[in-house]
Amino acid sequence: MMLKYIFYPGCYISTMLPHVEAAIRFILKKFNIETIELEDLSCCPPKINSIADELFWLTVAVRNLAIAESKGLDILTPCNGCFESFFEARMMYMEGKDLREKVSNILSKLGYKFEGKIKPKHLIEVLYEDVGLEKIKENIVKSLNGLRVAVHYGCHLFVVEHGEDVWKKPKMTDELIKITGAELVKDELERLCCGFVPSTVDDVFSLTYRTEVRLKSVKELGVDALVTPCPQCLMRLEFGQVRLRAKARYDVPIIHLAELLALALGLDPKKFGFTVYHKSPTKLILQKIGLG
């Protein structure tokens, strides 16, 4: 079956984490996942904008979904925040008659219409459900056996359809990590917020009671890396270590799930800036797996 999606990397990966985008594109190419990129798409926008203006957030998000639907393709996004925005916008639009009418009226003036025929899919879902663990395993060229990792899922990964298990995508994440040969170690704080969004309200509180709490716990696990599927969590936990350096050195390598998979699938770390663009000591991971 030909896999084809609209690729939507989101703002953070495109602008701040090109090394993560390189890893993602490598994976997509490895499994012959065809993607198209549309110039007409705007920022998702982040669901938190709905606090300020729900209708604006919903209208802009559904506009993006309508454009994707006009191509007849699901949206593939590796960003937790973008996924949550599209997912919840679609759900609210399809379930809320009044809201749907208001949004439809505005979008119709721009020539757009959304009927709910397409869905947003997280990269994790595409790999786990559409590609399949067996196929991924067949393509592993570099086993990460011996690498001990912790995981940070990110708050926005827990959005699901009504009645579904909220742990659905986190469990997929676990399996994708394990298939590389890495050992997954848990500290029961995987559900904790990294502090990215709360930092817009109170940065010091967020750094102290969210970011540092997670870093401390992961450090005590003695793992080789912390893996996350969320670009905002990755940046928060990496930059958080830099900001906390005056107080304590954590030096925990933080990488995106796509980077872990890309290493196992054979991507040359030098080619995608694995040690150049990270703010945490990711070269320690390469040393551990014999690539550094």
Place this chain on the structure above:
Amino acid sequence: MEEFLSKILEKHKDKIVKVKEIVPWRVIFEVPNGKLKELAKDVFETHGFRLSTISTLDQGFYFELLYHFVKDKYILTLKTVISKENPRIPSLTDIIPGANWLEREVRDLFGIEFEGHVEPERIVLPPDWTLEPPLRKPIAPKLPPTYAEYLVNLTSKAALASITGIVKRRRTKMGLPEVVAPVLESKKVIEEIRKISKELEIDRKAPVGK
């Protein structure tokens, strides 16, 4: 804090949840809604303060009521918070007659009910006023300054993220497309997002929702 005010604080420390000293003779005591009347009675009757005015702040989800008491050089403000869903507070008019017009003005302009008010009539609005209280804002949170600025940028830049020259070069060096949606600055996208903003009357300076 001046000793005179410290004594009031000491006497009512079981009611006061927060103290803010502006200058030693000007302090704010924050009290829960249910405790304010008892404290106000003591301040007025025992310590000889007069109620100068009541000011109200609409903070989106709740109101802040500030009762400013004055005696000689001292200004003692009693501050309380009431929810917007149920904006009610006991009236002080039975103990402080001077609260009559002050409470009626707050009632007119913000729609807060002062329970037990001796004369609950309109005072600044016409008697046949049927519209919403004029100074009342929609129920919405007050956005922190950093976030409000972010939202203004989001709407004014048509929900697009910017991309610098350095990032473009880095991307090209890594074999990635120079730009990709949503960081591609398309005039069409900018125009459409602005039309949506205009349709929804998003005010770039005050991004509080309807």
